[in-house]
Amino acid sequence: MKILFTASESVPFIKTGGLADVVGALAPVLAKEGHDVRVVIPLFSAIPKEWVDKMEHVTDFEVQLGWRRQYCGIEALKKDGVTWYFIDNKFYFGRPYVYGMGGDEYERFGFFCRSVLNMLPLIDFQPDVIHAHDWQSGMVPALLKIQYAHLPFYAGIKTLFTIHNLQYQGIFGIREVQDVLGLGDSLWTDDKLECYGCANFMKAALVYSDLITTVSPSYSEEIQTAYYGERLDGLLRARKHELFGVLNGIDMADYNPATDKNIAANYSPEDLAGKAACKKALQESLGLEVRSDVPIIGMVGRLSNQKGLDLVDYIIADIMRQDVQLVVLGMGEGRYFNLFSWAEGEYKGRVAARFTMDHALAHQIYAGCDLFLMPSQFEPCGLSQMIAMRYGTLPIVRETGGLRDTVLSYNEDTGDGNGFSFFNYNAHDMLHTIERAIGYYKQEPETWKLLQHRGMTGDYSWDHSAGEYLRLYEKLFEEKQPLEEKDEEPNPVVVDI
Numbered sequence: 445m446k447i448l449f450t451a452s453e454s455v456p457f458i459k460t461g462g463l464a465d466v467v468g469a470l471a472p473v474l475a476k477e478g479h480d481v482r483v484v485i486p487l488f489s490a491i492p493k494e495w496v497d498k499m500e501h502v503t504d505f506e507v508q509l510g511w512r513r514q515y516c517g518i519e520a521l522k523k524d525g526v527t528w529y530f531i532d533n534k535f536y537f538g539r540p541y542v543y544g545m546g547g548d549e550y551e552r553f554g555f556f557c558r559s560v561l562n563m564l565p566l567i568d569f570q571p572d573v574i575h576a577h578d579w580q581s582g583m584v585p586a587l588l589k590i591q592y593a594h595l596p597f598y599a600g601i602k603t604l605f606t607i608h609n610l611q612y613q614g615i616f617g618i619r620e621v622q623d624v625l626g627l628g629d630s631l632w633t634d635d636k637l638e639c640y641g642c643a644n645f646m647k648a649a650l651v652y653s654d655l656i657t658t659v660s661p662s663y664s665e666e667i668q669t670a671y672y673g674e675r676l677d678g679l680l681r682a683r684k685h686e687l688f689g690v691l692n693g694i695d696m697a698d699y700n701p702a703t704d705k706n707i708a709a710n711y712s713p714e715d716l717a718g719k720a721a722c723k724k725a726l727q728e729s730l731g732l733e734v735r736s737d738v739p740i741i742g743m744v745g746r747l748s749n750q751k752g753l754d755l756v757d758y759i760i761a762d763i764m765r766q767d768v769q770l771v772v773l774g775m776g777e778g779r780y781f782n783l784f785s786w787a788e789g790e791y792k793g794r795v796a797a798r799f800t801m802d803h804a805l806a807h808q809i810y811a812g813c814d815l816f817l818m819p820s821q822f823e824p825c826g827l828s829q830m831i832a833m834r835y836g837t838l839p840i841v842r843e844t845g846g847l848r849d850t851v852l853s854y855n856e857d858t859g860d861g862n863g864f865s866f867f868n869y870n871a872h873d874m875l876h877t878i879e880r881a882i883g884y885y886k887q888e889p890e891t892w893k894l895l896q897h898r899g900m901t902g903d904y905s906w907d908h909s910a911g912e913y914l915r916l917y918e919k920l921f922e923e924k925q926p927l928e929e930k931d932e933e934p935n936p937v938v939v940d941i
């Protein structure tokens with residue numbers, strides 16, 4: 445099969461979150477299965493020079509965006525059996541940020557989506573499937589259906605759209621988007637592009653994609669409810685027969701404590717001695733008291749409300765009343781920067797916080813900590829809890845989305861479980877779960893070792909999920925069953941808003 449991924453980020457080139465990990469890991473796994481897999485992302489200025497130097501110029505052309513004509517260069521490199529394309533335009537992507545600070549995101553990513561479609565005949569690649577990821581690519585399926593599908597080159601291309609986070613939708617003024625993408629007035633009704641009076645790139649994808657997936661089975665159910673649905677739950681319920689949850693994996697080679705070059709000592713499920721060395725090195729490098737008997741709780745991730753940090757804010761004094769250390773690595777909202785900066789001063793030698801994007805330090809935290817805290821308000825999949833388990837660091841999570849699908853709270857009656865969890869979004873439930881986990885750390889080392897071993901030997905590879913994606917790609921070309929056709933309403937997309 446010929447598959448084109450379109451996304452705003454991918455490791456190893458550019459990463460702000462889990463989307464990059466998913467794109468960068470899944471594409472090579474599919475390529476290894478013998479498929480022709482190509483990925484296209486913007487050529488952001490933050491992509492390191494070492495990669496830019498490896499790129500070759502494929503072609504360039506001009507893209508019409510309303511009254512504008514913009515240069516579009518296509519650069520490419522081959523890696524791990526995948527061809528990676530980079531959309532080059534310095535005006536849009538040569539800025540000192542990846543997302544958000546200018547008010548012209550609709551133009552930047554409108555340009556990106558249009559360029560992706562326009563480049564295909566010029567690079568002589570006619571994909572069977574375009575697999576678009578998150579709102580930045582949301583206009584690809586929409587433009588394809590609305591403006592390109594009548595052309596023979598594009599007519600047979602099917603689309604699958606993956607929601608990595610429904611909270612970020614790409615919401616803009618209709619006039620602005622029309623000005624860039626030229627989508628006529630008749631398209632701005634609530635069964636097509638209009639969304640609560642605005643343009644919405646995510647909604648456009650949810651309406652026009654042939655299939656929709658999201659990154660865990662639980663999240664695919666949750667987003668059909670008003671609580672998690674971010675005002676698109678009605679649309680998602682209407683398309684529930686084309687909506688699937690496919691759990692993310694992690695890059696098992698990159699995140700492997702037995703071979704990881706970022707950490708102080710390597711270790712394996714059979715011999716955890718190196719983990720103690722990693723803990724000592726982490727304490728030393730972050731200025732924490734060097735003690736082997738104190739449990740360290742780690743947190744790595746975006747400092748946003750989504751990650752449940754208001755719960756931590758609420759009871760940080762109670763957490764720190766325990767004999768624990770806390771390590772935080774993340775970037776994001778100022779209020780959490782303030783919280784953890786304050787905590788670092790207040791609990792000297794017991795709390796360390798770093799506010800950068802630091803791949804090596806993230807690995808050192810996964811390896812050096814004993815517990816990993818992820819009390820998310822919602823979590824489409826979450827990679828950090830899986831990475832933590834792979835490093836023998838037990839997760840404490842709230843039972844939501846992918847956290848619910850990957851972490852099973854230890855049950856002392858049955859002996860089942862691989863971590864600790866709580867259900868209600870409640871700070872004291874979280875506190876009690878932390879206390880419970882610390883209790884096992886201090887008093888039941890055998891149980892602790894068992895849970896570590898289970899976590900480290902879990903299968904978080906992409907193999908299973910890649911197979912599920914392939915099945916969905918094939919489904920795109922299946923004949924519709926007559927029964928389904930009978931069931932179908934004249935317009936299957938009915939938004940109950």
Ligand code: ADP
Pocket residue numbers: 460461462463465744745746773774775799800801802803806825826827828829
């Ligand atoms: P999300 O996609 O919601 O940000 P995920 O748990 O799915 O969260 O993925 C986050 C990924 O980004 C993980 O690989 C995590 O280790 C990494 N990460 C997040 N923040 C940082 C940071 N400040 N430095 C290094 N890695 C980070």
